[in-house]
Amino acid sequence: MIQTIQVSLNDDKAKDIAVINLIGKASFADYMVIATGTSQRQVTTMANHLCKKLKAQGLKSVSTEGLSMGNWVLIDSGDVVIHLFRQEFRTFYDLDKLWGNPLPRPDQAALGKKLEPEKFNHINEMT
Numbered sequence: 001m002i003q004t005i006q007v008s009l010n011d012d013k014a015k016d017i018a019v020i021n022l023i024g025k026a027s028f029a030d031y032m033v034i035a036t037g038t039s040q041r042q043v044t045t046m047a048n049h050l051c052k053k054l055k056a057q058g059l060k061s062v063s064t065e066g067l068s069m070g071n072w073v074l075i076d077s078g079d080v081v082i083h084l085f086r087q088e089f090r091t092f093y094d095l096d097k098l099w100g101n102p103l104p105r106p107d108q109a110a111l112g113k114k115l116e117p118e119k120f121n122h123i124n125e126m127t
Helices: 002-011 040-056 087-093 095-100 106-111
Strands: 015-021 031-037 063-065 072-076 080-086
Touching: 002 015, 002 031, 002 040, 002 080, 015 095, 031 040, 031 087, 031 095, 040 072, 040 080, 072 087, 080 087, 087 095
Parallel strands: 031 080
Antiparallel strands: 015 031, 063 072, 072 080
């Protein structure tokens, strides 16, 4: 499914496509895809194309939010959630930073120790 999403977004000229592995970070999905469109029309078009392609692959339930505005569209396809933004909205909400950073380990966070990101690359692996 990730490949279908990436191909669709590339075909629609999305910018800065990021795939974030959520396994071990969240229970609502396994992956999050974030991409940017240059206008409301492009964001809406990318979302519509992507929904059609996912449904053509056999997904029965693909839900969207924000489609009528086209500033930030959320597509929930089950195991993968997709966020399509206009640039200023992506910058403001900064989901890349929020979800892309590794979670602190309880033993180190409690002691106030600085985390070493290289030890958590398996968690933050981009696919």
